[in-house]
């Protein structure tokens with residue numbers, strides 16, 4: 528009995544292997560080849576395509592009224608990790624935060640937001656840590672920073688929802704989180720104009736480049752230097768604080784606070800701004 532079933536099973540298997548499944552494989556292969564050809568030849572993926580640097584665009588003028596399809600009948604989306612955003616895009620004390628921060632546990636999977644092609648996938652010493660940049664069909668790029676592990680390679684085609692790395696705290700980061708950016712021709716856009724970061728869905732299926740741009744000018748100040756802050760005791764400015772009050776409470780002087788933090792006596796302190804008191 529056993530051998531008869533074994534024979535039948537093997538016969539069915541061989542029909543599948545040499546019959547129907549072969550047809551399916553050919554069709555899949557055709558789709559894959561067409562897709563590969565598109566990614567290989569489309570101007571979006573050939574012009575200003577540099578795999579070993581973060582910002583890769585030339586200073587060409589572009590149309591802010593250009594429409595961007597975010598999804599269509601065959602291209603989907605996914606939120607990189609469905610967890611609560613802790614820090615929004617925009618002005619942050621004396622710096623400008625060019626993405627959103629999503630706290631997570633080290634090792635949690637991060638997925639591609641849209642279909643696209645990996646342009647950059649390596650450690651970045653500028654603060655991003657392990658960084659993956661994916662360029663999408665509409666020309667947008669998404670940045671996934673501070674990863675503990677990178678799971679893709681440059682020039683690899685990825686689908687929305689595909690795991691591209693694991694969350695971590697590499698680079699300028701003090702707790703595991705994803706720093707997620709959306710850029711158009713290197714210009715950082717507000718990801719929360721694209722995604723509803725509470726429902727983890729798209730706000731619109733299509734948008735305009737100009738719609739995504741922030742109206743206020745980016746700060747000319749430097750990014751908050753987390754490494755500098757980590758070397759001493761940090762104080763977070765509260766309402767009503769002055770440098771002399773902080774100095775008195777911390778057993779230091781105004782001039783020492785100024786020298787340490789690169790401030791002047793007349794510097795305007797912002798609530799939430801962090802300074803070192805020693």
Ligand SMILES: [Zn+2]
Nearest residue numbers: 626627628706
């Ligand atoms: Zn961030």
